[in-house]
Amino acid sequence: MDDFWREEEYAFACPYCGAGISMLLDTSVRRQQYVEDCEVCCQPIDVSYTVDEGLVADFRAERAQ
Numbered sequence: 001m002d003d004f005w006r007e008e009e010y011a012f013a014c015p016y017c018g019a020g021i022s023m024l025l026d027t028s029v030r031r032q033q034y035v036e037d038c039e040v041c042c043q044p045i046d047v048s049y050t051v052d053e054g055l056v057a058d059f060r061a062e063r064a065q
Contacts, residue, residue: 008056010049015063017041025059027051035064 007024014021019040026032033048044064050057 006054010056010059012059012061014038014040014043015045015061016043021061023047025049025056027054027056 006026006028008027009022010025011020011022013019016038017040019038021039023036029051031048031050033046035044036047037044046062046064047060049059
């Protein structure tokens with residue numbers, strides 16, 4: 001595994017307001033899960049994704065619980 005930051009731009013719709021959101025995902029880590037606020041409606045979004053061979057294999061953006 002490389003010791004530098006790798007990223008991939010990923011676009012999705014906010015699960016609250018439907019606005020198009022684009023964010024950079026760190027693909028140097030196999031699995032990530034965190035909360036990110038929508039840049040339009042400011043609601044909290046649970047973001048989770050997995051990476052396989054440097055590419056996003058599974059991505060979920062859901063309303064925070």
